[in-house]
Amino acid sequence: MLLKFSKRGNTLIVSMCxxxxxxxxxxxxxKIDNKIDEFGxxxxxxxxxxxxxxxxxxxxxxxxxxxxITEYGGRVGIVxxxxxxxxxxxxxxxxxxIKEYKNIEEAIESF
Known part of the structure; x- marks a missing residue:
């Protein structure tokens, strides 16, 4: 499985293929845990x-x-x-x- 990571503010986006x-x-x-820890x-x-x-x-x-993520007081979304x-x-x-969102933008806005 191929993973692509991007970061928007305090949100990590994991695109999987x-x-x-x-x-x-x-x-x-x-890999995801490493990125969560690396970026805080x-x-x-x-x-x-x-x-x-x-x-x-x-x-x-x-x-x-x-x-x-919830231990850190954060939220998780699926798109x-x-x-x-x-x-x-x-x-x-x-x-x-875990809530499903229409797209990444909607998820980020709801956080």
Missing amino acids: GELDHHSAENVRA IKNLIFDFSDVNFMDSSGIGVVIGRYKK SLKPNIKRVFELGGLFKI
Whole structure:
């Protein structure tokens, strides 16, 4: 999985490309955590525009980063979910704790 990072103020935007599954989860987790710590990030946005598959390992990555960010008093948002990925989020109950936004701008404004 390819990750691209950008920063807007105190918000880290993680754009992902590929499959977020048990093969890539640990690497994704480590890279995101390193960037959060490196930049002293408060808020996090996951951009799923180019993610075409996610399994339960991906849920673990998202929930783990949610816990880390909320410990800092920050917020996490999700943007650009494809229908099959959105279904994984629904089944995993992630929308109970993490909000989906139309786009990155809307997420940043709501933070």
